[in-house]
Amino acid sequence: MTDSTTPYRVCVVCAGNICRSPIAEFVLRHRLEQAGLGDLVTVDSAGTGGWHAGQPADPRAVAALHHHGYDGSAHRARQFRREWFADVDLVLALDRENFAGLSTLARDDDTRAKVQLLRSYDPDVMAGDDTDVPDPYYGDDAAFVHVLLMIERAADGFVAAVRQEIELDVPGGEPSRQ
Numbered sequence: 001m002t003d004s005t006t007p008y009r010v011c012v013v014c015a016g017n018i019c020r021s022p023i024a025e026f027v028l029r030h031r032l033e034q035a036g037l038g039d040l041v042t043v044d045s046a047g048t049g050g051w052h053a054g055q056p057a058d059p060r061a062v063a064a065l066h067h068h069g070y071d072g073s074a075h076r077a078r079q080f081r082r083e084w085f086a087d088v089d090l091v092l093a094l095d096r097e098n099f100a101g102l103s104t105l106a107r108d109d110d111t112r113a114k115v116q117l118l119r120s121y122d123p124d125v126m127a128g129d130d131t132d133v134p135d136p137y138y139g140d141d142a143a144f145v146h147v148l149l150m151i152e153r154a155a156d157g158f159v160a161a162v163r164q165e166i167e168l169d170v171p172g173g174e175p176s177r178q
Contacts, residue, residue, distance in 0.1 A: 007039070007040055007041055007042045008040060008041045008042070008089050008090075008162060008165065008166055008169075009041075009042050009087060009088045009089050009090070010028070010041060010042065010043045010044075010088065010089065010090045010091075010092060010162070011043075011044055011045060011046055011080065011084065011088045011090075011091050011092070012024040012025050012028065012043065012044075012045040012046075012092045012094065012118065013045065013046050013047065013048060013080050013091060013092065013093050013094065013098055013102060014045075014047055014048075014093075014094040014095070014098055014133075014135070015047055015048055015049055015097075015098060015135065016047045016049055016051060016052040016077060016137075017045055017046050017047030017052060017053075017077035017078060017079070018047070018052045018055060018056070018057050018058045018061065018075075018077050018137075019057070019058050019060075019061050019135060019136055019137050019144070019147070020061075020094040020133050020135060020136070020147055020151075021045035021046065021047065021094060022045055022057040022061055022065075022072050022075045022077075023057075023061050023064065023065060023072070023144070023147055023148050023151055024045065024092065024094065024118060024133075024151045025043050025044060025045035025072075025075070026065055026070040026071070026072045026075075027065075027070060027148065027151050027152055027155050028043045028151075028155055028158060028159075029043045030069075030070055031155040031156065031158070031159050032159060032162070035159045035163065037159065037162065037163060037166070040166055041162055041166070045075075046077075046078050046079060046080035046084075047077060047078070047079055047080065048079070048080055048098050048101045048102065049079060050078075050079035052077040053077055053078055053079050054076055054077060054078075055076065055077045056073070056075055056076060056077075057072050057073075057075040057077070058137065058144075060136070060140075060141055060144045061136075061144055062075075063141065063144070064141070064144040064145050064147075064148045065148065067145075068145075068148055068152075080102070080105075082105050082106075082107070085105075085106060085107075085111045085114060088114065089114065089165075090114055090116060090162075091114050091115045091116070092116055092117070092118040092158075093115060093116070093117055093118070094117075094118055094132070094133040095117075095131075095132035095133060095134075095135070096117070096131065096132055099115060099117055102115045103115050117131045117132075118133060118151065118154050118158070119131040119132070119133060119150065119154050120154075121154045121155075121156075121157035121158040121161060122150070122153045122154040122157055123156075123157050124153060125154075133147055133150050133151065134146075134147065
């Protein structure tokens with residue numbers, strides 16, 4: 001947990017950090033800003049693999065974001081590193097495969113507890129449902145829009161959970177990490 005002067009830090013993770021995780025990064029940032037939490041929570045993204053490191057987001061991801069009012073043009077891919085666990089409060093995996101890889105990368109149970117699936121915040125996802133956000137890389141433009149809409153559905157639950165986490169961390173219950 002961070003202190004009240006340090007933002008709550010979230011890293012969204014998929015495989016290559018050019019499709020799903022950049023979409024989630026920009027959607028979650030936007031929703032946090034809308035909720036008045038933009039100064040209290042930072043969101044970035046990474047991939048479990050490093051083969052796209054330094055590259056921009058997939059043009060189809062940028063186009064889907066743009067058509068829905070987000071700007072993902074500044075994104076550059078990077079690979080998640082084990083040592084980042086010490087600097088983040090929450091790691092959001094986009095599918096079970098990345099969840100497993102991140103859990104293996106974590107050195108202990110406290111660190112593993114930081115890893116969650118993004119779709120676990122979607123109120124429409126029931127126990128036993130598929131919690132993966134599918135990789136749209138080999139799909140068409142519609143696959144990217146589908147992913148964006150899935151992420152948007154999970155975003156409100158995510159923002160509510162983060163708000164609660166911040167309020168629990170601050171005496172008096174008012175969010176204030178500035």
